[in-house]
């Protein structure tokens with residue numbers, strides 16, 4: 001381990017906060033299972049607070065996030081592990097209103113990121129969503145029909161409204 005002073009690249013405030021967190025840390029014996037039996041697939045959007053929006057607490061849920069809250073192959077990997085090893089018996093797929101991944105085409109995102117990066121980013125995939133409801137139906141079906149997700153696991157598709165905090169069941 002290197003001494004902290006060897007780094008000077010902007011993480012100091014966070015590490016200071018962590019020192020305080022560790023000072024009061026009392027979860028040393030906490031296990032890694034989902035105590036409420038819940039797994040959530042949702043977007044990386046910073047307006048979403050996955051635990052609080054469902055009345056859950058630290059330790060209650062496995063949470064998988066990506067742009068758009070899509071059921072990707074790595075999301076499925078997480079869900080299979082959650083179901084078989086980590087106590088998950090309810091899965092919520094929760095995209096949200098005003099998601100950037102629904103507001104742009106891939107060409108537009110490549111254009112914007114390309115301008116920011118100062119280079120051609122045609123090689124970078126952006127998994128935009130043209131029809132959010134259709135994508136959600138497809139994603140929920142992917143989970144429900146996965147050979148390693150048993151029928152005893154309940155799977156729902158929802159949408160989170162970033163303006164009201166409300167979650168509606170769609171699938």
Ligand SMILES: [Zn+2]
Nearest residue numbers: 043045068099
């Ligand atoms: Zn989003």
